[in-house]
Amino acid sequence: xxxxxxxxNVPARGSATDHWMKSVAYERQYRDAAAxxxxxxxxxxxxxRTEPRAKIPFTALVNYGLTYSAPWRVRDLSPNGxxxxxxxxxxxxxxxxxxxxxxxxxxxNVEHRLPAKVVRVEPNGVALGFGAYDDAAYTDIVNxxxxx
Numbered sequence: 001x002x003x004x005x006x007x008x009n010v011p012a013r014g015s016a017t018d019h020w021m022k023s024v025a026y027e028r029q030y031r032d033a034a035a036x037x038x039x040x041x042x043x044x045x046x047x048x049r050t051e052p053r054a055k056i057p058f059t060a061l062v063n064y065g066l067t068y069s070a071p072w073r074v075r076d077l078s079p080n081g082x083x084x085x086x087x088x089x090x091x092x093x094x095x096x097x098x099x100x101x102x103x104x105x106x107x108x109n110v111e112h113r114l115p116a117k118v119v120r121v122e123p124n125g126v127a128l129g130f131g132a133y134d135d136a137a138y139t140d141i142v143n144x145x146x147x148x
Contacts, residue, residue, distance in 0.1 A: 057073075080130060081127060081128045088125065092121070096115065097128065099116040100112075101141070105144060
């Protein structure tokens with residue numbers, strides 16, 4: 001039987017590699033600020049897309065608090081979050097919500113309840129950043145994105 005061993009050369013998550021990536025983002029922010037004096041500083045990571053994102057016409061439920069639950073139109077979706085076109089008067093930035101994603105894929109009905117945080121509020125909707133969720137949800141979201 002083969003004995004499993006670990007490789008000490010592979011950096012752990014949250015290690016020097018992650019630190020380097022954050023350093024590059026902050027360095028880019030200061031470089032951009034120097035090149036364009038008077039411009040608003042860029043939030044590192046705000047528009048740096050690392051996952052596939054697609055405009056998919058469907059509705060999703062956004063649950064907020066104990067009484068607020070309504071279906072809203074999703075403008076775009078990625079494994080990291082979504083932009084939902086909705087009334088923004090009731091949900092403040094920083095609020096924790098539940099994003100209920102329902103769709104049919106290859107003859108089966110799919111439903112996932114994803115924890116999310118309101119990361120940006122705009123006049124026509126909110127940007128949600130997803131919290132941790134399982135591998136099955138990730139696979140279903142990616143399949144939906146590539147099927148679109």
